[in-house]
Amino acid sequence: MTLENIPTYDPEHVGRVGEHAVVVGASISGLLTTRVLADGFDRVTVVERNELSDEPVARDGAPQTRHPHLLQGGGRVILDDLFPDFGDEFVAAGGLVIDAASDFNFYDEDGYVAHPPTRMPLYAGSRPLLEYIVRRRVADIDGVRVFDGCHVIDYRMDDTGKAVTGVELRGESETVLSADLTVDATGRASRTPNWLENQGYTPPEVADVTVDLAYSTVTVDRDTDDKRAFWAPASPPYTRGGGTIPIEAGRRQMLVNGVHGDDPPTDIDEFRTFASTLQITELEEILETHEILSEDVAYYPFPSNRRRYYEQLDRFPDRLLVVGDAIASYNPVYGQGMSVAALHALVLHHTLADNGLGNLAIQFFDEAERVIDTAWLMAVGADFQFPQTTGPKPRGTAIMGWYLSRLTRKAHTDGELAERLFRVILMEKPPTSLFRPSVVGRVLKPSIRSLHQTNA
Ligand SMILES: Cc1cc2nc3c(=O)[nH]c(=O)nc-3n(C[C@H](O)[C@H](O)[C@H](O)COP(=O)(O)OP(=O)(O)OC[C@H]3O[C@@H](n4cnc5c(N)ncnc54)[C@H](O)[C@@H]3O)c2cc1C
Structure with a gap:
């Protein structure tokens, strides 16, 4: 609901x-x-x-x-x-x-969602x-x-x-x-x-669905008119993720995280190194030109x-x-x-x-x-997309995971699908809205590239 x-x-x-x-x-x-x-x-x-x-x-x-x-x-x-x-x-x-x-940039399934x-x-x-x-x-x-x-x-x-x-x-x-x-x-x-x-x-x-997640966060200087946010959750096979959001007083918060034992650092120099290993480059780029304002790294383990x-x-x-x-x-x-x-x-x-x-x-x-x-x-x-995740698996998890993964990939180039996906993630609309015929049709439609491969 x-x-x-x-x-x-x-x-x-x-x-x-x-x-x-x-x-x-x-x-x-x-x-x-x-x-x-x-x-x-x-x-x-x-x-x-x-x-x-x-x-x-x-x-x-x-x-x-x-x-x-x-x-x-x-x-x-x-x-x-x-x-x-x-x-x-x-x-x-x-x-x-x-x-x-426009300000929020969401990276998942090997690409930015439109x-x-x-x-x-x-x-x-x-x-x-x-x-x-x-x-x-x-x-x-x-x-x-x-x-x-x-x-x-x-x-x-x-x-x-x-x-x-x-x-x-x-x-x-x-x-x-x-x-x-x-x-x-x-x-x-x-x-x-x-x-x-x-x-x-x-x-x-x-x-308890165990994912062994940990967060490490720092505060970074921000240009006042830069309202960009980046969000790239860990997604298999990558056990690392990260993100940044603009906050008050010309700052931004930046986090890196890891799941299933890929623990993020508690030291500022190591934070920079970890950020440079993510799938997206924007966090590293921001850190190259902006000062880290916090004196230490806030760390939070979230086992399950x-x-x-x-x-x-x-x-x-x-x-x-x-x-x-x-x-x-x-x-x-x-x-x-x-x-x-x-x-x-x-x-x-x-x-x-x-x-x-x-x-x-x-x-x-x-x-x-x-x-x-x-x-x-x-x-x-x-979380169950990672084979290491343990706990009771809700019925339909595998098929839902497959469908969402395909939908997300299609949403890399389809702004309307991206909006449908966002409205569910933002808890405005129920996940069932992703199964309306108009959405399913777009998700299941073969991509031009796969049609070429089939015809080759
Ligand atoms: C790392 C991290 C990042 C998160 N990021 C997001 C996010 O981006 N967006 C989002 O929507 N949610 C996020 N959440 C979740 C969010 O923090 C919680 O869902 C939200 O705070 C609501 O929790 P709550 O009020 O039920 O409990 P809590 O926030 O845990 O608060 C419980 C309160 O009860 C008090 N308390 C406990 N025991 C007693 C007692 N015996 N007597 C009196 N007081 C007591 C505590 O001091 C505390 O103030 C995040 C959580 C974590 C761990």
Whole structure:
């Protein structure tokens, strides 16, 4: 499920649902969840273990924020709906709006994909800047409180053991927060599965698709009018990839990465060497003429795509939800996590409007699963192109991989096909849109070169 399949946000849609909700984790998912809950609860408290700065800076609690984050079109549209004039505020703070159809250069399957004919705006900026603006907007909402420097150490249960009634905190004078709804937005390392087990519930099944990815990132000087982005994911037989996006303050972030043990460097000189071995030459060229501004290389290992199947559970406590990376996290090269978080918030908005608190978790997990399916299929489908990738393989992965590979190659010279592909990658349209007869016809049509070879 993508942006196209979910009705848009409607502020009039949600009536009063409850008095107080608590959201654990003030990263993108927690903040967007807080935003939609504020329509239905008198008060929403978002609790974050990190001290939150009044400046856009990276945080230890979300170390991935030191690395390039692309907000896909699906996520961008939802942010614009949830926070009117978000784009203007982002740009005023130094962020950029780039056009995926001209500024974004996507290399895959041994070539650059053609530029699509239609403008496709994307927000480009550092992840701390994006998160900071979202946080500022959320904190301004009446009834919202942000408790930072507070670690949630446990959920509270009612006497029947069937419903969560709030959280216990460490690091704040108030040690218990009672709530009508508690939401886990603590990311990939979420402790909810262990907690469920300790309470006598069955934890969700987990799927790990192991790709052994690692990211290395530096910040580089940028000419102000140079808004180009380059993105070249590792794709077999090449275990290396890289990319760069323009960010605020005349800088760009540049990353190199490797999968299946082809570890990227943590040293600046080695970073340059690694960048010169990629399939694309642009990163090396940029580094030849522009200074690396960061003093060191930020490194982030990402062993596996991970998914927890909450939707399959027969029993789950009332008044508890899990959202975002805490349910599933994907190979970040495809830039889906924040858009999935935004789509989850939109799903939650509609589920609250339709159901209130009754059966909320069951309804939400069912719908959220459909969002996750799309992102999961795209990410692990691409990862399984490497024979070294291990884990449960979704049905149809091989044929989907073959088809996408052929489509991408055709899109090297076909801007309209490129647009179809981009709209799926950007989570605006579902992958099924790539199987419409008009698209299949273009993809399967023999190329002139192969016709020559057949006739020879
Ligand atoms: C290297 C990398 C690059 C990425 N690039 C992209 C990209 O280009 N585009 C994109 O859309 N996505 C990208 N992602 C994914 C994106 O970062 C996440 O999907 C996004 O942050 C949403 O995650 P989340 O809010 O669910 O969890 P997280 O971002 O992990 O946040 C969890 C929060 O919970 C807090 N927390 C944890 N435990 C507690 C506790 N007990 N008490 C209180 N607070 C707690 C943490 O401090 C943290 O703030 C990338 C991820 C990685 C790893």
